[in-house]
Amino acid sequence: MLVLGIETSCDETGIALYDSERGLIADALDSQVAMHAEYGGVVPELASRDHIRKTIPLIRQVLRDAGAAIDDLDGVAYTAGPGLIGALMVGASIGRSLAYGLGVPAVEVHHMEAHLLAPLMTDEQDNSRPVLPFVALLVSGGHTQLVRVAAIGHYEILGESVDDAAGEAFDKAAKMLGLGYPGGPALAALARSGTPGRFKFPRPMTDRPGLDFSFSGLKTYTLNTVRSIDSLTDQDKADIAYAFEEAVVETLTIKCRRALEATSVDDLVVAGGVSANVQLRKALEERLDATVHYAPPALCTDNGAMIAFAGYQRLAAGQSAPLAIRTRARWPMDELPPLTEKADDG
Ligand code: KG4
Ligand code: ZN
Numbered sequence: 212m213l214v215l216g217i218e219t220s221c222d223e224t225g226i227a228l229y230d231s232e233r234g235l236i237a238d239a240l241d242s243q244v245a246m247h248a249e250y251g252g253v254v255p256e257l258a259s260r261d262h263i264r265k266t267i268p269l270i271r272q273v274l275r276d277a278g279a280a281i282d283d284l285d286g287v288a289y290t291a292g293p294g295l296i297g298a299l300m301v302g303a304s305i306g307r308s309l310a311y312g313l314g315v316p317a318v319e320v321h322h323m324e325a326h327l328l329a330p331l332m333t334d335e336q337d338n339s340r341p342v343l344p345f346v347a348l349l350v351s352g353g354h355t356q357l358v359r360v361a362a363i364g365h366y367e368i369l370g371e372s373v374d375d376a377a378g379e380a381f382d383k384a385a386k387m388l389g390l391g392y393p394g395g396p397a398l399a400a401l402a403r404s405g406t407p408g409r410f411k412f413p414r415p416m417t418d419r420p421g422l423d424f425s426f427s428g429l430k431t432y433t434l435n436t437v438r439s440i441d442s443l444t445d446q447d448k449a450d451i452a453y454a455f456e457e458a459v460v461e462t463l464t465i466k467c468r469r470a471l472e473a474t475s476v477d478d479l480v481v482a483g484g485v486s487a488n489v490q491l492r493k494a495l496e497e498r499l500d501a502t503v504h505y506a507p508p509a510l511c512t513d514n515g516a517m518i519a520f521a522g523y524q525r526l527a528a529g530q531s532a533p534l535a536i537r538t539r540a541r542w543p544m545d546e547l548p549p550l551t552e553k554a555d556d557g
Contacts, residue, residue: 216519219302220294225515259297288522291319292539316531351483352378370422405453412458
């Protein structure tokens with residue numbers, strides 16, 4: 212089965228082809244980062260307009276790269292939520308219409324489920340594949356969640372952020388240090404020259420039981436630290452970046468340990484943009500008694516491959532979207548239908 216994946220939920224246009232026999236056979240990504248950078252964050256209307264410009268040329272490109280024709284497609288998967296509604300509408304309109312025109316099923320993909328499944332996109336022979344049930348830590352720009360995964364589509368939210376997401380906190384702290392947008396990778400790079408131990412930032416919500424997160428206090432703490440220094444030197448900035456990253460990493464690690472203990476599970480899947488963070492990977496591997504799985508770095512941040520792969524799982528289970536073009540800015544993951552039941556296929 213050949214599935215086209217379309218991702219347009221935020222500021223990346225990601226298009227890919229997943230073949231059930233051969234795996235990922237083409238993958239193209241256009242990032243709008245440079246366009247939004249001068250505004251310090253994503254401007255939703257600019258994002259939508261750019262997706263309109265990029266989606267169809269990138270679909271043509273992946274077909275060309277794979278040596279496939281448009282009518283070789285057996286299904287079209289597109290991100291239907293959560294995300295920016297205008298941006299989602301672009302991918303959903305193009306994807307739904309294309310599937311209708313070709314007479315093939317379409318499937319509405321949940322962006323966070325796609326992140327969660329991305330680490331499973333490895334070779335079936337690969338024994339590093341996570342064993343069900345597993346715990347997933349989803350850490351992106353919009354979400355921070357711990358999920359118990361009993362099977363694909365069976366998600367129990369164990370805990371989530373009550374305010375900012377981890378990636379959002381990285382981006383905001385980076386902005387305070389003058390690092391531009393998106394700040395996560397830049398802050399992580401700067402932290403490498405930071406002095407361990409100069410600052411000690413709080414580990415929010417780790418001193419009480421529970422699996423929820425809060426990152427807004429850490430953001431305020433960062434701002435207060437920045438303001439407490441008269442003229443910030445590059446070394447001051449690196450030291451603050453170090454303390455910030457260390458606090459986020461340790462907080463996430465503590466909560467993952469708790470989640471694994473509470474569920475008696477041995478496998479941890481880490482997904483979403485922040486799962487590309489090297490210190491986070493190192494801490495989880497070194498400090499947890501669990502097998503930790505991630506997607507390759509390029510598939511941690513937004514991409515079309517994860518959408519094609521997640522869509523394929525649902526199409527293969529007989530699920531498909533109705534003719535209506537539906538998108539959801541908010542979409543709790545535990546509302547997803549299990550894979551074994553037929554979803555709305557109006
Ligand atoms: O999953 P993603 O690409 O988009 C969303 O679904 O939100 O995640 C983007 C987030 C941004 O906040 C970005 O700063 C963060 O992931 N990020 C990182 C790193 N790479 C991306 N944060 C910390 N360290 C990184 N290496
Ligand atoms: Zn994402």
